[in-house]
Amino acid sequence: MAMFVVDPSTGSFLASNRAAQALYGWSREEFQALSVSDLNQMQQSKVADDLDQAVQLQRNYFEFSQRLKDGELREISMFSWPITEQGETVLMSVVLESRDAGRTYAIIDFNRMNLAFIFVLGILVATVLLLIFITFRRRRLVRELGRQHLLLRVMMDAIPDQIYFRRPDRQIVACNQAAAEFLGMPVEMIVGKSDRELFGQSEDSLLRQQVFGAIDERDHQVVQGEVTSPTGKKHTLEMFRAPVIDPSGKPFGTVSIWRDITDRRRNEERIEALAFYDPLTKLANRARAQEVLLDLLAAHRHAKQHMALAIFDLDNFAAVNSIFGHNIGDALLRATGRRLSNTIEAGSFAARLSSDEFLVLLTELGDDRTTALQTAQERIDRLHEKLSQKAFVNSHHITPSTCVGAVLVGPDAESANDELRRADLAMHNAKAKGRGSVSWFHDDMVDQLVSRFDLETALERALQTNGFSIYLQPIINRNASGRHFEALLRLDHPERGVISPGDFIDVAESTGLIVPIGAWVLEEACKMLSEYPDLHLSVNVSVQQFLQEDFVDQLTALLERYDFAPNHLTLEMTESLMIANFEITLSQLMAIRDLKIRLSIDDFGTGYSALLYLKQLPLDELKIDQSFISGVPHDSNDTSLVELIITTAHHLGLVIVAEGVETPEQEEWLRRHGCESLQGFLFSRPQPIKHYLPSFH
Numbered sequence: 001m002a003m004f005v006v007d008p009s010t011g012s013f014l015a016s017n018r019a020a021q022a023l024y025g026w027s028r029e030e031f032q033a034l035s036v037s038d039l040n041q042m043q044q045s046k047v048a049d050d051l052d053q054a055v056q057l058q059r060n061y062f063e064f065s066q067r068l069k070d071g072e073l074r075e076i077s078m079f080s081w082p083i084t085e086q087g088e089t090v091l092m093s094v095v096l097e098s099r100d101a102g103r104t105y106a107i108i109d110f111n112r113m114n115l116a117f118i119f120v121l122g123i124l125v126a127t128v129l130l131l132i133f134i135t136f137r138r139r140r141l142v143r144e145l146g147r148q149h150l151l152l153r154v155m156m157d158a159i160p161d162q163i164y165f166r167r168p169d170r171q172i173v174a175c176n177q178a179a180a181e182f183l184g185m186p187v188e189m190i191v192g193k194s195d196r197e198l199f200g201q202s203e204d205s206l207l208r209q210q211v212f213g214a215i216d217e218r219d220h221q222v223v224q225g226e227v228t229s230p231t232g233k234k235h236t237l238e239m240f241r242a243p244v245i246d247p248s249g250k251p252f253g254t255v256s257i258w259r260d261i262t263d264r265r266r267n268e269e270r271i272e273a274l275a276f277y278d279p280l281t282k283l284a285n286r287a288r289a290q291e292v293l294l295d296l297l298a299a300h301r302h303a304k305q306h307m308a309l310a311i312f313d314l315d316n317f318a319a320v321n322s323i324f325g326h327n328i329g330d331a332l333l334r335a336t337g338r339r340l341s342n343t344i345e346a347g348s349f350a351a352r353l354s355s356d357e358f359l360v361l362l363t364e365l366g367d368d369r370t371t372a373l374q375t376a377q378e379r380i381d382r383l384h385e386k387l388s389q390k391a392f393v394n395s396h397h398i399t400p401s402t403c404v405g406a407v408l409v410g411p412d413a414e415s416a417n418d419e420l421r422r423a424d425l426a427m428h429n430a431k432a433k434g435r436g437s438v439s440w441f442h443d444d445m446v447d448q449l450v451s452r453f454d455l456e457t458a459l460e461r462a463l464q465t466n467g468f469s470i471y472l473q474p475i476i477n478r479n480a481s482g483r484h485f486e487a488l489l490r491l492d493h494p495e496r497g498v499i500s501p502g503d504f505i506d507v508a509e510s511t512g513l514i515v516p517i518g519a520w521v522l523e524e525a526c527k528m529l530s531e532y533p534d535l536h537l538s539v540n541v542s543v544q545q546f547l548q549e550d551f552v553d554q555l556t557a558l559l560e561r562y563d564f565a566p567n568h569l570t571l572e573m574t575e576s577l578m579i580a581n582f583e584i585t586l587s588q589l590m591a592i593r594d595l596k597i598r599l600s601i602d603d604f605g606t607g608y609s610a611l612l613y614l615k616q617l618p619l620d621e622l623k624i625d626q627s628f629i630s631g632v633p634h635d636s637n638d639t640s641l642v643e644l645i646i647t648t649a650h651h652l653g654l655v656i657v658a659e660g661v662e663t664p665e666q667e668e669w670l671r672r673h674g675c676e677s678l679q680g681f682l683f684s685r686p687q688p689i690k691h692y693l694p695s696f697h
Contacts, residue, residue, distance in 0.1 A: 002095040003127075004031065005135060008051045008082070011035040014090060015135045017127075023095065025069030039066040041073065054080040054091050083129070088136065092129075162258040165244070168251055170195045182258070184231040199230065224261070236262040278352040280330055281337030289351035289359050293416040296349070296363060301411050306372035308362040309423040310380050310406040312340075312387060315435040317356035322547045323584040324396055331393045332400060343386045345379070357427070359420075365408075373408050380406055384438060403430040407441040425449055432506045455507045458493050463516055467492050470524055471686035472693075475538065475657060477677040482534040482568075486679065487525050488686045489517070489540075509542060518545040522558060528689070528696055529564035535693075538570040540602060546573060547584065552591045559595060566596035572623065574602055586617065593618040600657070604645065615652065622649045626660020626680070633669040646673055 002020035004013055016031040026034065037047050042064060053059040062078045077096045082089050156163055156176035165174040171194050180187045183198060190198065220242040227237055238259040246252040273279070276288035284292065293309075300307050314320075314336065321329040333356070340350040340358055349361040362379050365372035383404075390399045405427025409419050422441040429448065430439035462468050469492055475484040491499040508514040518541060525537045545551065559566055571592065589599055599618060603625040624645055631638025642658075649656045658670050661680030670678060689696050 003131075004093055004095075005131065006036060006051070006080075006091040006093060008055045008089060008091050011037055011047060011051060015131050017131070020095065023068075024066075030069075041065050041067065051091065055082045055089060057082065090135075160260070162256075162260075164256040164258075165253055166195070166256070167253045172198070173253070179258075182229050182231075182235075184229070235260050236265045278337075281334050281352050283337045283341065283358070284349070284351040286351065286353050289349070289353065289361075290416050290420070292349050292351075293361060293419065296361060297409070297413055297416060297419075300363070300409070301413070304367050304411045305363075306365040306367065306369060306376075306411065307409045308365060308372070308376035308380070308406055309409060309419055310360045310362065310376075310383070310404055311353065311423045311427040312336075312358045312360065312383070312402045312404050313427050313431060314356040315401045315403060315431075316543060319543060319547050320398065320400075322549065324398075328394055328396055328398075332391060332398060335391050335393060336387060336400070339386050339389075340383065343383055348379075359423075367411070369408070369410065376406065376408060380404060380438065388436065401436040403427060403433075403435065404438040405430050405441070406438070428452070428510070431510060452507055455499075455504050456511055456513075458491060459504060459508055459511070459513050459517070462491055463513065463520070468517065468520060469498075470521065470689055472689055472691070473679060473686040474684050474692075475536075475677050475679045476683050479676060480536075482536050483532075483692070484536040484538075484677070485692065486538040486572075487521060487528075487540075489521055505542075509544065512544065514542045515545050515548065518542050519554065522554075525569065526558045526562040526564065528693065529568050530562035531696060532693060533564070536568045536570070538572050538600065540572045543574075546588065552588065552595070555592060555595055555597065567598055570598040570600050570620070572600045572602040589618050614648075619652075619654055621655035621657055621677075623657040623659055624675075629658050629660045629666060629670075629680075630662075632666050639669075642670075643673055646675055650674060 002017065002023045004016040004020045006012070007014055012035050013031045016026075016028055021027060021031065024031075024039070036051065037044055040047055042050075050059070050062060054062075060080055062080065063075070064078075065073045066076050067073055078093050079096075080091045080093045083092050156174075157178075159176060160178055162179040162182050163174075163176045164172060164179055167173055171192065172190055173192075175187055175190050177187065180190060183190060220240070222238065222240050224238045225236070226234055228234055238261050240257045240259075241254060243254050244252045276285060276291075277283065278285045296307060299305075314332070317329065317332075320332060333352070336358060337350070337352060340360060344350055344360060345362075347363045349363070351359045353359050360380075360383060362376050365375050384402060387400065387402045390397055392398075405423050405425065407419060407422040407426055413419055422445075425445045425448075426439045426441040429445055430437040433439065458467070469490045471488045471490050472485040473488060475486060477484055489501050491504055493499050505514070508517055522539055522541075525539050529535055529537060548554070592599060598620040600621040600623055601614075601617075601619060602623050604622045622645065624642055628638045628642050628645075632642055633639050646656050655677060656675045657677040657679060658666075658675050659679045661667055661670065661678045661682045663682060666680075667678060667682060
């Protein structure tokens, strides 16, 4: 019996059985390309109306002529019932030829239906229902497959990584939008092309290796590197390639995933630079230096070689920042870093440890300790000389100096921290010797460090508990009125007793404590001057204290707070301070001179002694250092030098003070050659304030 399933909305044949195909002459595929209108000889509107009546159950029996495949018109009778499955309605139709129509209609007349026909009809309905179920399922699977394909395409295009799928013959059968952008052509133009067509012209070796290289059936390859795309752009890619194996175990093709890690690599390099390199000088930082030092220690231990560590510390770097500004200080640091990088030998290493400290690791010094030490000294001296050369920084001529602490490291050394600590101890020992000094580590430095720490603690405690005292040493001037003294600082140590500045001033300067200590001394001096109108005091001022931006303001405040004649106060400063920082020194001195405070160069002759600068500075007096006075009158060199200083000072209108006078012969010679003021043990040792000013409180 001929049967088929019709879509009532379009009239299309969804399915047909073999009886229908035999009756009409069309195959199953041909039936699915036809509609009811192609068979019926009725108008389109009449066909649509009949289909609608069948769906609405208004009519289920039809008679009309239909065209067969060979063109014959045949009268047929048709029974149609609507069937709904998952919200979709179709018409199941049974076809009878017209000669059997009357008989069949009578058989199906429900008032006279017999059991045999009911049985046959049940089988028929079950068959049709199964056919409809299969048809619906097939259509649903096709739609689901389409949705999955669309979803997969959307997902692939949303992935920023390039994705390629190749058949075993290396033809591209699928790729995503990222791959299309890399290749510079749409996906439609890529699919179907071979690797050779797409990448054959590329000269990038890594790209060609990844595309054309052989791959094992079970192999997974991951490589990273910079490649040039067919469009000419450079990318850093992480390239993954793996075979695709079908369920039977046979190769089905390969999948390639290329991830652009250009930004990630750039960020990693930036993070590494921030973590291990100094952004100002571009040298390695402390963290990186410790890593490199550990590696070098291991290598030298294995090779039984010596190496050396040297820490270079810029002298008075804080003063450079204060005088010229931090931009000049930064430029000086960059220049220092460049000088180190350009001067060290191949295999050596340079780093910036902190603000003004630089580390140099000198490698491969040999297996003999004596030879290694000599080689290291020569290299460090060369670096030291290079760093001490005049630098032209942002239109400023600056002549830096550095203190160097060095340690020779033997093949048995293991701890990077210990070696750095030894070099740091040596560097602080060099700074204690004075600017431009070089010091090599020795074991006694540990004891010196303990003593230094004890002094630092004592200085901090003295500031908090009034543990400092002032001693006075008279300055003898027969032609001047009033009493003249130099105010000298002493530290009252709880265990070591009274300590002179020579033992603690370096610690005070290196820790910055010299500034509050100097401020305390100045205020005490002003108190004494306000209580004793006939008193004249000379007070030493440190470099750090003098270079403070508000130093003149501090002096102004003291003059307002204490009532005394400003010219009774003399500020003594070293000539190295004045000349090495001439521009700011001159400006600062002029401002102090406007306050009527006297100015003196202390220890004249031990520093630069540049007469050109001396002429330009607004000075009142010179103090000849005691190292020259000690040779008068028996040492001809000292005697000639002191005589020259006295003559020069008189020509410049300056008062001369000779310090360290200890014998009557020295006094007689100095007075005979016109030295107005004398100071030294010949007249009195420094004494507590109460010795000269009993009523001072």
